[in-house]
Amino acid sequence: MTASPRPERRSPDEAAMEHPEITYIGCARCGTLIAGLDGRYACSGCGWVNEWTEGHRPLPEARRRRSADSTSADMA
Numbered sequence: 001m002t003a004s005p006r007p008e009r010r011s012p013d014e015a016a017m018e019h020p021e022i023t024y025i026g027c028a029r030c031g032t033l034i035a036g037l038d039g040r041y042a043c044s045g046c047g048w049v050n051e052w053t054e055g056h057r058p059l060p061e062a063r064r065r066r067s068a069d070s071t072s073a074d075m076a
Contacts, residue, residue: 021056 020037027034027041029048034041039056042049052059 018057023056 022035022037023039023041024033024035025041026032027043027046027048028050030043030046032043032045034043036042036050039054040050040052
């Protein structure tokens with residue numbers, strides 16, 4: 001008997017690089033069908049939003065941007 005292959009595990013960084021999946025759910029407050037990204041929803045009808053932790057995968061981490069002012073100040 002051969003061992004079944006283990007499912008491939010991805011790091012959170014690899015999962016964050018995938019394209020987001022459009023998902024659908026009925027609004028918990030008013031029942032309107034709403035679309036979201038990776039299980040994160042906001043209803044434009046009544047303002048209901050689900051908790052960000054209820055998403056299907058971790059959120060990508062923010063990257064710091066350099067502002068144009070700080071770049072020009074470095075050149076002076």
